[in-house]
Amino acid sequence: AQSVSQHNHHVILSEAASLELGCNYSYGGTVNLFWYVQYPGQHLQLLLKYFSGDPLVKGIKGFEAEFIKSKFSFNLRKPSVQWSDTAEYFCAVMIYNQGGKLIFGQGTELSVKP
């Protein structure tokens, strides 16, 4: 069965540190890839998405992610985190031609210390 794995359950960083959250998926065919974020007390919202084209995608709030097909990875990065980035981050995969259902990773909780 297809699955998505996020390497870190909880990451703690100081402000201005760089961030990289890992995401790997298990499926050999065409996929669309997403990172969602859930700030405390808020809805899940889309950070960025990859459908096709340039494998380096930029999202909101200075986040970016790189799709590396050979590694089945879609890692999320931010060069300098802020306290307001404290949230839970979810990687998700949509299998092409299998409907629009998303397969989510377990989530990574990011805590940024001011």
Next chain:
Amino acid sequence: GAGVSQSPSNKVTEKGKDVELRCDPISGHTALYWYRQRLGQGLEFLIYFQGNSAPDKSGLPSDRFSAERTGESVSTLTIQRTQQEDSAVYLCASSLAVGNEQFFGPGTRLTVL
């Protein structure tokens, strides 16, 4: 409305009772999805609807779970004879069409005692 809405926001019920959760998608969105998030876990797909096509029920965990959608509007997720393992946050999402970005609602937190 401006976004996806869900009701109730919280539901506490006794084991064995039936519950009904409601989702109002964004107007004009033809696709609607239900997910479940158990404590400390990622979201788990349950079911999706696309227009008038037959729904994809492949994620429903048991026959106690069912869902309906009227046209391209409201959807209800029904859980019969609730069990403690049904305790979770149930999230609804909608998108313009299958394959597009999904917009999530605030969820319904279900607690089965």
